[in-house]
Amino acid sequence: MGKKTMKALPINRSPEWKALEEHFLQVKNLHLRELFAEDPGRARRFSLSAGDLFLDYSKNLVTARTLDLLLALAERAGLPAEIAEMFAGEKINRTENRAVLHTALRAPKGDRIMVDGVNVVEDVHRVLDRMSAFARRVREGKWKGFGGKPVRNVVNLGIGGSDLGPAMAASALKPYSDRGLDVSFVSNIDGTHLAETLRGLDPAETLFIVCSKTFTTQETMTNAAAAREWCVAGLGDPSAVSRHFVAVSTNREKVAEFGIDPENIFEFWDWVGGRYSLCSAVGLALMVAIGPENFRRMLAGFHEMDVHFRSRPLESNLPVILALLGVWYNNFFGAESYAVLPYDQYLARFPAYLQQLDMESNGKGMDRSGNSVDYQTGPIVWGEPGTNGQHAFYQLIHQGTKLIPTDFIGFAGSHNPLGDHHLKLLANLVAQPQALAFGKTAEEIRTGGTPEELVPFKVFPGNRPSNVILAPKLTPETLGQLIALYEHKIFSQGVIWDIYSFDQWGVELGKALAGRVLGDLSSAAVPAHDSSTNALIRMIRRLRENRKKEGL
Ligand code: F6P
Numbered sequence: 001m002g003k004k005t006m007k008a009l010p011i012n013r014s015p016e017w018k019a020l021e022e023h024f025l026q027v028k029n030l031h032l033r034e035l036f037a038e039d040p041g042r043a044r045r046f047s048l049s050a051g052d053l054f055l056d057y058s059k060n061l062v063t064a065r066t067l068d069l070l071l072a073l074a075e076r077a078g079l080p081a082e083i084a085e086m087f088a089g090e091k092i093n094r095t096e097n098r099a100v101l102h103t104a105l106r107a108p109k110g111d112r113i114m115v116d117g118v119n120v121v122e123d124v125h126r127v128l129d130r131m132s133a134f135a136r137r138v139r140e141g142k143w144k145g146f147g148g149k150p151v152r153n154v155v156n157l158g159i160g161g162s163d164l165g166p167a168m169a170a171s172a173l174k175p176y177s178d179r180g181l182d183v184s185f186v187s188n189i190d191g192t193h194l195a196e197t198l199r200g201l202d203p204a205e206t207l208f209i210v211c212s213k214t215f216t217t218q219e220t221m222t223n224a225a226a227a228r229e230w231c232v233a234g235l236g237d238p239s240a241v242s243r244h245f246v247a248v249s250t251n252r253e254k255v256a257e258f259g260i261d262p263e264n265i266f267e268f269w270d271w272v273g274g275r276y277s278l279c280s281a282v283g284l285a286l287m288v289a290i291g292p293e294n295f296r297r298m299l300a301g302f303h304e305m306d307v308h309f310r311s312r313p314l315e316s317n318l319p320v321i322l323a324l325l326g327v328w329y330n331n332f333f334g335a336e337s338y339a340v341l342p343y344d345q346y347l348a349r350f351p352a353y354l355q356q357l358d359m360e361s362n363g364k365g366m367d368r369s370g371n372s373v374d375y376q377t378g379p380i381v382w383g384e385p386g387t388n389g390q391h392a393f394y395q396l397i398h399q400g401t402k403l404i405p406t407d408f409i410g411f412a413g414s415h416n417p418l419g420d421h422h423l424k425l426l427a428n429l430v431a432q433p434q435a436l437a438f439g440k441t442a443e444e445i446r447t448g449g450t451p452e453e454l455v456p457f458k459v460f461p462g463n464r465p466s467n468v469i470l471a472p473k474l475t476p477e478t479l480g481q482l483i484a485l486y487e488h489k490i491f492s493q494g495v496i497w498d499i500y501s502f503d504q505w506g507v508e509l510g511k512a513l514a515g516r517v518l519g520d521l522s523s524a525a526v527p528a529h530d531s532s533t534n535a536l537i538r539m540i541r542r543l544r545e546n547r548k549k550e551g552l
Helices: 015-027 032-038 064-076 079-088 102-106 120-139 164-172 191-198 218-235 238-244 252-258 281-290 292-311 318-333 350-362 394-399 421-438 442-447 452-458 476-496 505-521 531-549
Strands: 047-050 053-056 153-157 182-186 206-211 245-249 265-267 337-342 380-382 406-411 466-471
Touching (some): 064 079, 120 265, 120 281, 153 281, 164 182, 164 281, 164 476, 206 218, 218 245, 245 252, 245 281, 252 265, 281 292, 318 476, 350 380, 442 452, 505 531
Parallel strands (some): 153 182, 406 466
Antiparallel strands (some): 053 466
């Protein structure tokens, strides 16, 4: 392992952390009602803008002093230096000895970022140009299938970072997509996902993008092999593969082994983490859907937030402020999770995308010196688009016993201005944080004439924190800014918690065990696991045997 950062003191032994603990005792019983009543300028004071994004963070359980103390904690953790190291291409992913340069994927032509003596920005633009040429050929019907027909269906085969980013963004930017092309995403090893996606498709008009950084991932390779069989069976010739399969990968050898023409490989690099790879060739299916120009608009949005994060002082730095608020609730209030609530149907997959981004990055229990941490790290992320969530789980956020900080995300304009739908959507977006913050007291409820025995049940305690992120419209640029905002928030939190945010060793054990269990499920040998696993294997074997006997 390369050079590692040795922090003088674990972060929770630092004087800055202690000061926050003391401060917490002083402010934990304050109510947002009082904080707003005391300071009419609070909304203005606690709001920030970057690019098209406006952040209102005034409805958080913080005072100006809280923020000062949190900013001091960020300084203590060395955040400014670590931001600089990441952007400079230092190998900050030390357990994998890799640079972390998703920001280079959206750097403008002419920038210079060196990794191992190579200016990676040149490579980035070379691949972007190839992707653009390919996307244009597909969109203009010039990329012909084996039988000479143009492509009408594009199926991305990938999982995790090779699926969630492009799938989420293709849904987010649907208004910018070519409606004559059907772009879908298959990830699950469950054959149903592939079978249902391919149902009714004509292999002669279908193009597969096999998207896998390693080109060894079980789910993707199994789906790719099945798709190849479907294609060859449908077109009657194995040489059809070269017209119907392209690959996105860092592993050229494995791609060639699979039978994909090396001409049709779109490469990326080991300094791009899977969950940070949307701006690389992993975004190829998205680029085909929305076109190269819109894809580049999205990159420009990412870049704008990168510049903001890199150059703004901590106190006016949007990702840093979001990160610090998250640390405040996670480590001092004991919140276990936070909810992301996009008030936009096109962002339906955004919470799922953020789950991987955040939980695979910061779900770590070791600090960078290899010691178990004795403080909380990454939170649980969850959410659903508004207003659906309001009729499902908001009850718990309003009146339950758990503290759930929330991020509300909304857009002033709609791509589908239908009657007064959008104003109603926005009214809900504004009203929910208001209800969460200020609640409704017993006195207020009594004045409405509620029978006394019902009063306690109708009380809203309020004091539930939220952020509101607003932008004029969900465009490629704003989507890029929004994603980069969360990427950098997560990075900043990882620095404060002194963990390695860019590896994911915790996914390996399950993969290895699944390999062993697969061997046992497909043989009659006596399984040699723990008693529960053995019993499950025997049960599955028996059920499958019975099914066979019954001819099902
Ligand atoms: O299992 C987790 C993971 O390694 C993710 O980090 C990654 O995004 C995903 O699998 C897919 O990996 P690949 O792109 O190599 O198929």
